[in-house]
Amino acid sequence: MRKHLTDGELRAVLDGEFDSGGLRHLENCIDCQARQRQVRAESEKITHRLAFLASGDEPAPLPQKAWANFSQRILIKKETSMFKKWFAFPVVRFGTAALLILALILAFPGTRALAGELLNLFRIQQVAVVPVDFTGLEQLTGDGVLGNQFTDLISNSMNITQEPGDPTEAADAAEASQLAGFNVRLPQSATPSQIYVMDGAAFSLTVDRAKAQALLDEAGRGDLVLPESVDGADISVSIPASASAAYGTCPRPQADSSETEDTERRYPDCVILAQIPSPSVSAPADLDINQLAQIGLEFTGMSADEAANFTSTVDWTSTLVVPIPSNSANYEQVTVDGVAGTLIQRPSREGEPTTFELLWVRDGIIYAISGRGANSDQAVEMANSLP
């Protein structure tokens, strides 16, 4: 004699997905029949609630048109993937992420045009921090209309001249120096768990004023007017190879930056020391990038006066301006490695761990030490122990 059917088997019977042996039992079992009525009643209620999922003949966008949209999307993703790869590397991930590039483009202006020269060339010698409201910048890097518009703008105006490639692992500082092409300094008192070298990258941008202005208008900042002179300006950015040493248990460099948040939570003792020679930016000498920098700062929520004041206090030709969230990070000047550095700390918030980043520039090399936890002293100690 077959055992009684389970409720799950009775559910399968309702869908005609049960074996004939079970059905024969059901025909002769009053108990199973009673339970089946109950299962049927439950199931009918769900069928009613989920009826909208049932297959229909909704008109779908024409496949060829959809294919064209898909191809366009792939093209944009390919062109922006270089940035994602670069941003995923520790030297950028832990510090300024996408904003570093924005800072380079928007805030690296040409106030010192040398007479007779066609281009201004800028190199970083120091770091300055500017607290800003990130709302506007998040809109640009998000998935919304504005984010897509920004991606389109970058994609259509950018020409990648050197792709960064994948990170290469190095055994020690000497090998890293050889691969990176500059003297990689690592503290002798600690042994890194990983050392990676990332190839350099280069790209050029041709500014499309109309599209950039449309972006500002879309963001509700039509009051910020880009100067006519920016239209068609060619800006070239060259990013040298960088090296990164990880201490503690750290993630391997990710090609996909979308995994960044999760991996950061999983490696609470990870400290990363990253170093990169100054990127160089060249722009037409007649381009008033001071004005663009001011517009960029106003876009982040600064008043016109505040932006003008900040712009006038910074030597834009040699300063990397790092925007930090005004409401969730604090910073202080510290002396490290024999020079002035900036220690940025982000207190724990909404489940995110406390983090710190120490940035400084020495002999044309930008250094960054990043980690989790409130003990930022270890970053200062590490910086001071560099040979």
Add this chain to the structure above:
Amino acid sequence: MIDSMKKLDSPVVEKAQTESVSSAFEALFLEHWARVYRLLCRLVGNPAEAEDLALEAFVRLYQRKPVSQDEFNVGGWLHRVATNLGLQSIRGWKRRERYELTAGKYALEEAGADGPAEIMIREEEQRLARLALANMNERQSQLLVMRYAGSSYKEIAETLKLAPTSIGPLLLRAEREFEKQYRALTQEERP
């Protein structure tokens, strides 16, 4: 029913991924596009959002690393990824206003002969059902979406990598969890 849930040899998929938006991938796209779009349209209730999510599902297929197994169930994979994207999108709705602006407009267009009151009630029920699905664990909501979209137990088992005999019990459990979530949402929103 998942039509064309046929399996493709992995070299076809690999070929499609190594060439730049190749003709092999185009054929695959054209074959599966309407089904993926329709699934998402029913799931999120908004054609524009469905189109965006469907394109994203194909982008993920395009970016997927070449498979190591002998065969790759493209139809099942797309169904699973599209459903997850749809559910993620529903979770992101957060505010009722946005839902009404998007799905509500679509419902009005699709309403046929129903009056405004009937449309509102049906729309509210669908909104709660979608949120209840999104609140469940992934496997349970996948199971319900597949079954109520018309997939057979065999197709569900293949796509979700389950034993065919376990589908009945799992489906019943998922339905009970769905009802629990639905009722909780009804209570939550009752004035």
